[in-house]
Amino acid sequence: MAFLQASIYSNVLEMEVSVNVILPQKTEKKIGTATKGNLTDVPVMYLLHGMGGNHSVWERRTSIERYVADLGLAVIMPSTDLGWYTDTCYEMNYWTFLSEELPNICQELFPQLTTKREKTFAVGLSMGGYGALKLGLAKPDNFGAVASLSGAVNLADRVEDLLAIRGKKFWEGIFGPFEQIKGSSNDPMFLLEQLVKSGKTAPNIFLCCGEEDLLLYGNKKMAAALTANTIDHTFETGPGNHDWIFWDAWIQRVLEWLPLEK
Structure with a gap:
């Protein structure tokens, strides 16, 4: 594998953005594993x-580079x-950057x-789980599969979960007044x-959450909504909280679930 650390300029955000990249590279080693x-x-x-x-956090807190070494991903x-x-x-368009500009770059x-x-995927944890699911639901033509680990996937009905983390001014700077979240993009x-109304094909969706996690309720409700709308998905829970012990274990499960040639 090749591990690259890049600084790219975003015209959308009007700033430099750091991106870490793992790329498949054919290697033959006398010591260790070939990739x-x-x-x-x-x-x-x-x-x-x-x-x-x-x-940098996925690279530092998990063994993601080792986990994907033999997957060609x-x-x-x-x-x-x-x-x-x-x-x-506050006019920082992170969604437009992520969903449109970054893939082009x-x-x-x-x-x-x-x-x-069918070979493009989005995966994330917590806030990133929200982002990954959002990509899959809002950009179904672009993603074959998305996975949310302990994602904040039920924002509109669980405002108390947000307020337990940061104050109201913080959240309204991002989403606007709380009452405007429900029914918005x-x-x-x-x-x-x-x-569902569009008739487009949904990506395959994977949700997981720790059984001691504050966000479990919201994940259960999202899974129920996916079931009610006959959206192909997998929902799994297991022992654990909102932490890297859980995410390091479950990213391996996600990689097993992804539709890759193995």
Whole structure:
């Protein structure tokens, strides 16, 4: 594998953005493991961080590079600050950057990456789980599968979960008044409704959450909504809380679940 640390300029955000990238590279080692490499049509996973994290956190807190070494999978890990993968009310358009600009930049810099929907994935934890699910529901033509680990996927009905983390002014700077979240483009439940109405094919969806996690209720409700709308999905829970012990274990489960040639 090749591990790259890049600084790219975002015209959308009007700032430099840090991105870590894992690329398949064919290697033959006398000591250690060999890895698969492919120069064309490489599957790609956008791996999103949570609150308090950045482009480096998945690499530092898990063994993600080792986990994907034999999968022939590229991993894009952008830093998106505390923007919640949203075009914020303070005019920082993190959603537009993530969903439109970043894939174009990655295609420009790494032309070996696939352009096929069925080989493009989004995965994230907590805030990033929200972002990954949002990508799948709002951009179903672009993603074949998305996975949310302990995601904040039921914002509109669980405002108390948000207020337990940060104050009201913080959240309203991102989403606007709380009462405007429900039924907006920042509400995953609303995005699900719109996807169903559109008749478009939904990506495969994976939800998981620790059984001691504050966000378990919201994940159960999202899973129930996916079931009610006959959206193909997997929902799994297990022992654990909202922490890296859980996420390091479950990212391995997600990689097993992804539709990759193994």
